Amino acid sequence: MPLSSVKGERIRWDFAVVVLALIVGIARPACAADLPRVASINLCTDQLLMSLADPDQILGLSPYAQNGALSWAAADAKRYRRLSGEAEDVLMLKPDVVVAGRYTKRATRELLKQQGLRVAEFDIAKSIDDVKSQIRRMGDLVKHPDRAAALIARLDAAITRAKQAVARKPYRVLALSRRGWVSGDDSVTNALLSIIGLSNAASSLGVRHGGFAKLETIIALKPDFILVSSSSNVAEDEGRALLLHPALEKLYPPSRRIVIPEDLTVCGGPMLPDALDRLVAELKRVGG
DSSP states (O other): OOHHHHHHHHHHHHHHHHHHHHHHHHHSOOOGGGSOOEEEOSHHHHHHHHHHSOGGGEEEBOTTTTOTTTOTTHHHHTTSOBOOSSHHHHHHHOOSEEEEETTSOHHHHHHHHHTTOOEEEEOOOOSHHHHHHHHHHHHHHTTOHHHHHHHHHHHHHHHHHHHHHSTTOOOEEEEBOGGGEEEOSSSHHHHHHHHTTOEEGGGGGTOSSEEEOOHHHHHHHOOSEEEESOOOOOOOSHHHHGGGOHHHHHHSOGGGEEEOOGGGTSSSSTTHHHHHHHHHHHHHHTTO
């Protein structure tokens, strides 16, 4: 082969290598150095963060992240630094972003902002659309939108399964917690019930976020089922005692109680597919 032809082939080959490198560089996910380092000071943002970020991106989590009664991801949270919830230890970590709840201690959020930190505030999720929006937002913050899309797809699949399971069963369900607290229309629990065709018996009380109801009021509502966080028949304190009142136990024995652990409904996020599957399993158990 003539020397000129060899040179021509080499130039074409070198050009192809450069083009291929550029293509690979464009398609390649962001390297670790490009990903933001994040600290969370809220229970709900903890769980979104753990579900969507790389472990190396997570600098610390809120004081409640490891609370097994409240945090769906409590076991996973033990891998990470436990923050105090105050500004001082967050400032020491120098995160690129701090994720917080809209109602996380205001003084802490304001101090972090004054010190030049970027603080992303998440409101309380009140609907499934809110939940999806927050998943997307966290996915964008940590630069993993693909993971956010996968989590939303998982949630949609759980909704479809649940709708099929409870079709043509318009039960009225009252979500009842300690001291007679009932979940209102603007709550994750209401969102879970309504999205699959069940109704929240507390809606007739006119409460938005939730509120306390007297025993007489609860009985008068006559829901088909009550939704509680525990099947325990032991009253650890006065708050729990109302749920075991003889009148309620007579009207709502285990066969009329839907049990969904609190860690599945405290926040709106990656735990909701599990919450929906549990709700369906409980309806099957009670004969619904």
